[in-house]
Amino acid sequence: MRPIAVVLSLAVCLGSGNETAAPCALGRNLRHGMGDIADEYGWVCCGNSKFAEPSGTMSKHGDLAGVMEADARNGRKTTFYDVSCGLPVFVAPVNRTVAEWLKESRSHGWPSFRPAEVVHQNVVHQRHGEVLSACGTHLGHSIPDRKGDRYCINLLCVAGNPPREEAARCKTAKKEGRRACAAHTISSGRSTRVLARPWAGCIRAYVRRFENMSTLALPRGRP
Numbered sequence: 001m002r003p004i005a006v007v008l009s010l011a012v013c014l015g016s017g018n019e020t021a022a023p024c025a026l027g028r029n030l031r032h033g034m035g036d037i038a039d040e041y042g043w044v045c046c047g048n049s050k051f052a053e054p055s056g057t058m059s060k061h062g063d064l065a066g067v068m069e070a071d072a073r074n075g076r077k078t079t080f081y082d083v084s085c086g087l088p089v090f091v092a093p094v095n096r097t098v099a100e101w102l103k104e105s106r107s108h109g110w111p112s113f114r115p116a117e118v119v120h121q122n123v124v125h126q127r128h129g130e131v132l133s134a135c136g137t138h139l140g141h142s143i144p145d146r147k148g149d150r151y152c153i154n155l156l157c158v159a160g161n162p163p164r165e166e167a168a169r170c171k172t173a174k175k176e177g178r179r180a181c182a183a184h185t186i187s188s189g190r191s192t193r194v195l196a197r198p199w200a201g202c203i204r205a206y207v208r209r210f211e212n213m214s215t216l217a218l219p220r221g222r223p
Contacts, residue, residue: 026083027160033062034083034159045083045137045157049130052140055109058155064111068098080111080158082122085135089158090151092117110140111158113151133157 026042029035041053058064068078072093080090093101094116105112123139124132131139131151140153 026156027086029161030083030156030159031062031081031161032058032064032067032155032159034156036061037156041156044154045139048138052110053154053156056106058111059106064155065098065102068092068102072098080153081160081162082133082135082137082139083157083160084137085133086160086163087122087133087135088119088162089122089133089139090117090153091119108150108152111153111155113153114147115149118151 026038026045030038037053037057044051044053054060071078077091077093079088080092081087082089090111090113092111092113094114096114101112122134124134125142126132129141129143131142131153133139137157138154139157140151143150143152
């Protein structure tokens with residue numbers, strides 16, 4: 001690979017952050033199998049406004065479909081919580097079935113929510129299309145289609161737990177002498193497991209990309 005390509009790609013990577021997305025700490029025991037990728041892609045939810053977790057993440061980790069189907073059988077909808085502060089940000093499915101929600105989300109590669117499924121008091125819409133939680137966590141983007149507004153969201157960023165549930169987990173872990181509630185801390189040194197800067201994970205992602213590619217392919221628009 002030509003040196004200029006490396007420099008250009010790193011410039012894109014380093015410029016991927018945005019002051020609208022706040023530094024944050026990702027909780028442990030994340031839902032939907034997202035603990036598997038939190039260390040590698042936690043930067044997506046914190047201090048980033050352009051890039052996303054890999055397409056298809058929702059199908060490759062955890063069992064979101066099983067969780068939603070079980071909730072539906074019990075007469076409940078599935079609530080998605082901010083990965084950092086635990087605010088409920090989406091509830092689905094609304095005005096459609098679980099199968100319909102999964103079909104649309106899988107076709108796009110990321111969870112896709114409609115306006116009726118948004119907890120609007122906890123979600124902030126930026127003029128350029130970015131979608132944040134009221135805590136400042138980057139969630140994804142608003143990408144309208146022929147059906148209307150569609151929110152293309154990173155599953156990792158909405159895989160948190162309600163504050164009370166998280167507190168209960170931490171209390172139990174403390175009693176058992178475990179560190180199960182230690183956070184994946186982004187842009188901070190407050191935790192035993194740290195991603196020192198959002199761009200650190202971004203650079204690692206580019207290094208892996210270079211190892212598997214012979215030519216530069218800059219990332220396209222993502223949630």
